Amino acid sequence: MTGKGNRVPQIHVTVLRGRSREQIADLGAELTAATVRALGVPAEAVKVVVTEAEPEHWFVGGESMARRRAEGR
Numbered sequence: 293m294t295g296k297g298n299r300v301p302q303i304h305v306t307v308l309r310g311r312s313r314e315q316i317a318d319l320g321a322e323l324t325a326a327t328v329r330a331l332g333v334p335a336e337a338v339k340v341v342v343t344e345a346e347p348e349h350w351f352v353g354g355e356s357m358a359r360r361r362a363e364g365r
Contacts, residue, residue, distance in 0.1 A: 301327050302339045308357055309344040316342050 303323050307316075320340045327338045347358035 299333075300337050300339060301331060301333060302341070303327065304341045304343065306343045306345050308350055309346055311344075316344075 305319065305323070307319070319342060323340050324335050324338045327333065328335050347361060348356050350357040352360065
């Protein structure tokens, strides 16, 4: 890694609410591992933020995911 800490990888991911704590932890670990492999940085340098969105606040094609889920799509 070059520079003095100015190239710290930061990954921000938004997922729909409803996944388990274990799934979120696995996601953070896998994203960290992939970043270490791809960029050659130490794991301690990788920052991952997982934000959970309510299905009512997530839209695909103008429809909320809550509606899509309710309709089985």
